[in-house]
Amino acid sequence: MAEAITDRDVVRALRPFVRATGPLLDTLREANLLGLRDREVEHGADRRLVDRLWDRLAQVEVPGTAGWARMGVRQRDDWWLGRLGRLLSLLAAIPGVGGALADRLPIQAALGAAGQGLLLSAMAGERGFTSTEDRVRLLAHVLFRREVDGLAVDPVEDEDRRTRELTEELRAERSTFRAVGATVWKLARVLWRLEDELDKRPRGRLHHQALGMLPVVGVLGDYLGERWALRRVRADAYAWFGTQ
Template identity: 80%
Template sequence: MSAISDRDVVRALRPFVRATGPLLDTLRDANVLGLRDRAAETGADRARLDRLWDRLARVKVPGTAGWAAMDVAQRDQWWLNRVGRLVSLLAALPGVGGALADRLPIQSALGTAGQGLLLSAIAGEHGFTSTEDRVRLLAHVLFQREVDGLPIDPAGEDRATEELTSELGKRSTIRSIGRTVWKLAKVLWALEDELDKRPQGRFYHQALGMLPVVGVVGDYFGERSALRRVRKAAYEWFARQPRP
């Protein structure tokens, strides 16, 4: 197998970023039920409906008043906890097979896809919204590569991005989200030799992950630990970049 070049990495990451970025931006900016325009209020004299709306407005999810009041660090933590738990579970599920599953690229591909999703999310919170910036970030954190200025294929990217996001045009369900994450993982699967470069969990997570059945527990906490390392590496990368 020929060595994977920077161009190969960029060719995989550009549609990946384009598929994750718009989805995360929509979730972040969505004005859910018009709650962003409604301040969180309290008061015993409010009608039951008013109390319900106020309670919803305080929920810290994108589009609510509670979300708008959060600072960047709090939003990053939200992405780490909420999105991180989902992608860590998806990446850990192959760990039921123990060492056998660990020898297959599926778990690494899913874990890398989850890390890329988190990186895209927090990049947006820090103002790095362009495809180019996010590709450079993911290449640096996940694959220890510095890429920039490589030629692109707009038509090919459009087709790939449309395919990756095809499930998202339907009603959003766990199944459609899972299928989309799986598609994203398959894009990165092509970079199999590079996947082990991504941030990993602690050695004891990996040791537990080698065991059948209970390996899923070690893999889950390993992926969670790795995501915290991903966030730290992203912060270091942000600090070295010109402010967007």
């Protein structure tokens, strides 16, 4: 019989997870892409076509643009849920091609939990919850229904090494799709050790799970289920923020 997972085990897994996701999300949020965030939109028919193009780009609401800087916190939550959420839900749903067999494997649940953890870290950052301890408490509460203190349980040197290992692809390849995908995979493996806890995370509705049991089309059911679960994650996070 496997030993029960303790709060210490949860904190030990979540601390390197949070430390690895924080820099990635902060970089995406604060990056001043090509100087677009500081660009003032100009008007006039005599401007060059290239100037008008740059102005249009500056209005796109993505991190690092002027449009993003003007967005409110809830609007940024919507962006993370929509843009980042779609990518993460797709990554978590891909094992669903195998239907019921894939659903019995913990990696799908770990990928889903990793995506939910990334969304929670992004939302926390928008509200000033930047410490590792705060984000660990948030993730433990929403994903695993546990109240933990989030303090370090291992030597800091070991945490530093684990963070470097988890983010080495991002440092080598910047933020390419391949590097991001590889990093999410590593983050999922971190949560994989909490296999018995993963079923506690927000999941899709019963009809999403039923569709996910079917071969091939199961990926659609899993994708829709993960998207619905992310909305639950956001609602649970709002409740947690309201108590802090």
